[in-house]
Amino acid sequence: xxxxxxxxxxxxxxxxxxxxxxxxxxxxxxxxxxxxxxxxxxxxxxxxxxxxxxxxxxxxxxxxxxxxxxxxxxxxxxxxxxxxxxxxxxxxxxxxxxxxxxxxxxxxxxxxxxxxxxxxxxxxxxxxxxxxxxxxxxxxxxxxxxxxxxxxxxxxxxxxxxxxxxxxxxxxxxxxxxxxxxxxxxxxxxxxxxxxxxxxxxxxxxxxxxxxxxxxxxxxxx
Amino acid sequence: xxxxxxxxxxxxxxxxxxxxxxxxxxxxxxxxxxxxxxxxxxxxxxxxxxxxxxxxxxxxxxxxxxxxxxxxxxxxxxxxxxxxxxxxxxxxxxxxxxxxxxxxxxxxxxxxxxxxxxxxxxxxxxxxxxxxxxxxxxxxxxxxxxxxxxxxxxxxxxxxxxxxxxxxxxxxxxxxxxxxxxxxxxxxxxxxxxxxxxxxxxxxxxxxxxxxxxxxxxxxxxxxxxxxxxxxxxxxxxxxxxxxxxxxxxxxxxxxxxxxxxxxxxxxxxxxxxxxxxxxxxxxxxxxxxxxxxxxxxxxxxxxxxxxxxxxxxxxxxxxxxxxxxxxxxxxxxxxxxxxxxxxxxxxxxxxxxxxxxxxxxxxxxxxxxxxxxxx
Numbered sequence: 001x002x003x004x005x006x007x008x009x010x011x012x013x014x015x016x017x018x019x020x021x022x023x024x025x026x027x028x029x030x031x032x033x034x035x036x037x038x039x040x041x042x043x044x045x046x047x048x049x050x051x052x053x054x055x056x057x058x059x060x061x062x063x064x065x066x067x068x069x070x071x072x073x074x075x076x077x078x079x080x081x082x083x084x085x086x087x088x089x090x091x092x093x094x095x096x097x098x099x100x101x102x103x104x105x106x107x108x109x110x111x112x113x114x115x116x117x118x119x120x121x122x123x124x125x126x127x128x129x130x131x132x133x134x135x136x137x138x139x140x141x142x143x144x145x146x147x148x149x150x151x152x153x154x155x156x157x158x159x160x161x162x163x164x165x166x167x168x169x170x171x172x173x174x175x176x177x178x179x180x181x182x183x184x185x186x187x188x189x190x191x192x193x194x195x196x197x198x199x200x201x202x203x204x205x206x207x208x209x210x211x212x213x214x215x216x217x218x219x220x221x222x
Numbered sequence: 223x224x225x226x227x228x229x230x231x232x233x234x235x236x237x238x239x240x241x242x243x244x245x246x247x248x249x250x251x252x253x254x255x256x257x258x259x260x261x262x263x264x265x266x267x268x269x270x271x272x273x274x275x276x277x278x279x280x281x282x283x284x285x286x287x288x289x290x291x292x293x294x295x296x297x298x299x300x301x302x303x304x305x306x307x308x309x310x311x312x313x314x315x316x317x318x319x320x321x322x323x324x325x326x327x328x329x330x331x332x333x334x335x336x337x338x339x340x341x342x343x344x345x346x347x348x349x350x351x352x353x354x355x356x357x358x359x360x361x362x363x364x365x366x367x368x369x370x371x372x373x374x375x376x377x378x379x380x381x382x383x384x385x386x387x388x389x390x391x392x393x394x395x396x397x398x399x400x401x402x403x404x405x406x407x408x409x410x411x412x413x414x415x416x417x418x419x420x421x422x423x424x425x426x427x428x429x430x431x432x433x434x435x436x437x438x439x440x441x442x443x444x445x446x447x448x449x450x451x452x453x454x455x456x457x458x459x460x461x462x463x464x465x466x467x468x469x470x471x472x473x474x475x476x477x478x479x480x481x482x483x484x485x486x487x488x489x490x491x492x493x494x495x496x497x498x499x500x501x502x503x504x505x506x507x508x509x510x511x512x513x514x515x516x517x518x519x520x521x522x523x524x525x526x527x528x529x530x531x532x533x534x535x536x537x538x539x540x541x542x543x544x545x546x547x548x549x550x551x552x553x554x555x556x557x558x559x560x561x562x563x564x565x566x567x568x569x570x571x572x573x574x575x576x577x578x579x580x581x582x583x584x585x586x587x588x589x590x591x592x593x594x595x596x597x598x
Binding site for chain 2: 116118119120121122123124125126127128129132136137140141214215216217218
């Protein structure tokens with residue numbers, strides 16, 4: 001049997017399409033963790049990135065945080081959090097957020113820093129208040145890069161959320177971990193396919209988001 | 223009136239960008255700040271809209287210290303144009319121009335209508351309204367920059383090297399356009415440049431600053447050329463300031479001769495009647511100059527154009543200055559300049575000697591005026 005046969009066997013089994021261990025349930029669980037983790041990470045990373053980028057301070061500290069964040073093994077963190085705080089959403093959320101904050105934070109900072117200074121100078125000289133300078137001049141131009149940071153974070157979250165199953169939480173990782181344990185390779189391949197599919201869907205969502213929100217003037221010149 | 227009162231800008235590292243500068247910037251005129259890099263001209267300009275705060279001294283706008291009003295209110299009452307235009311690339315041309323009216327709370331529709339008017343005023347095709355900045359040439363972008371600064375109809379316009387980044391041909395077009403707009407609108411313009419020719423062309427008053435931010439001379443451009451205050455200003459003005467000064471002498475009073483002008487169809491009698499002139503200006507049937515010919519080598523009835531001598535560049539009496547007239551005279555091997563009307567038809571010719579006499583007369587006139595002013 002090859003991988004395709006495993007996948008076919010998994011998806012054609014009617015039992016996998018309903019119930020608490022059914023694909024819709026697991027998919028929704030996975031999506032919920034991922035979206036929550038991304039929102040929390042964005043709520044931390046975006047404001048800090050925007051402010052440090054706008055005022056041009058704290059670049060070194062950010063680089064340090066980013067390196068440290070990337071060096072942390074998410075699996076190790078998950079186990080540590082699990083031992084520390086037991087079952088629940090918290091031990092899963094913390095590693096996911098820790099993983100997602102650096103790309104959002106650093107890319108947002110860099111995106112704002114790299115905005116051409118002359119329109120910013122013109123905006124101030126015309127009497128635009130600082131908040132408007134940030135949100136109406138810098139952010140629209142930095143948006144493609146900011147979105148790319150969010151996209152990287154989202155993909156990482158979607159793939160890493162698989163390990164949530166390790167601490168007995170649901171999600172698509174359930175299939176992979178249970179399948180490995182039960183030596184049921186249909187399940188392993190099926191779960192992996194679903195995770196990969198979700199990651200691809202994430203890419204499509206971000207592509208659509210950037211088509212919708214980025215001005216044609218920025219898309220073409222940048 | 224903007225009054226810069228003994229203003230100094232010292233940076234924390236001890237650098238002095240502007241040193242006890244005092245200037246009275248006249249209303250409804252173009253005042254140019256010019257000087258080499260590091261002379262503090264941009265810093266001075268940026269202190270007027272408080273992009274830079276002076277360390278000492280004060281700046282008064284119509285008698286009131288500019289620090290009396292909120293900084294953004296002050297800035298919205300002054301148009302601001304910078305090098306490379308600094309357009310917002312995510313906004314259309316129309317919305318770029320509408321920025322300040324929108325900041326002031328003008329409804330979107332009204333602000334856009336105003337922006338469309340301004341596009342026309344600065345010579346931009348209305349088809350560009352929905353375009354984005356990257357779709358425009360450098361010169362067009364700079365026009366948008368000027369339109370954006372004018373959108374809220376501010377009494378004051380601050381321009382920081384606005385035309386430095388475009389090529390010379392486009393720059394000349396933008397300069398002419400600015401002078402035309404200024405004729406119509408009569409703004410109080412403060413214009414920064416490092417190009418002395420631009421300063422002389424645009425300025426009603428020119429302030430020459432020297433490195434270290436001190437004022438070297440503040441005078442109308444003609445006075446700058448005729449009487450530079452010191453060696454620095456003279457050096458900065460560069461070569462041939464005598465010739466350049468002729469730009470300020472009108473050509474209207476030049477005494478033109480019409481006798482040496484003959485049509486290309488002139489008959490033998492006509493040619494014989496003018497045989498004592500060293501050269502004759504041959505014109506086509508419409509009266510447009512073709513070139514100079516020696517009387518004894520011209521054939522009656524038809525002229526071989528290849529035997530004619532170059533007539534240089536003609537000038538329009540009244541519109542052009544003595545500089546253009548003299549240029550035409552020295553360009554032609556005959557030493558005569560050709561005067562034409564607005565349609566390019568020859569209206570007379572004038573020799574270098576006559577132009578020379580006109581220059582001496584202009585000098586005497588200036589000297590007399592200076593004496594009269596001094597006596598007052």
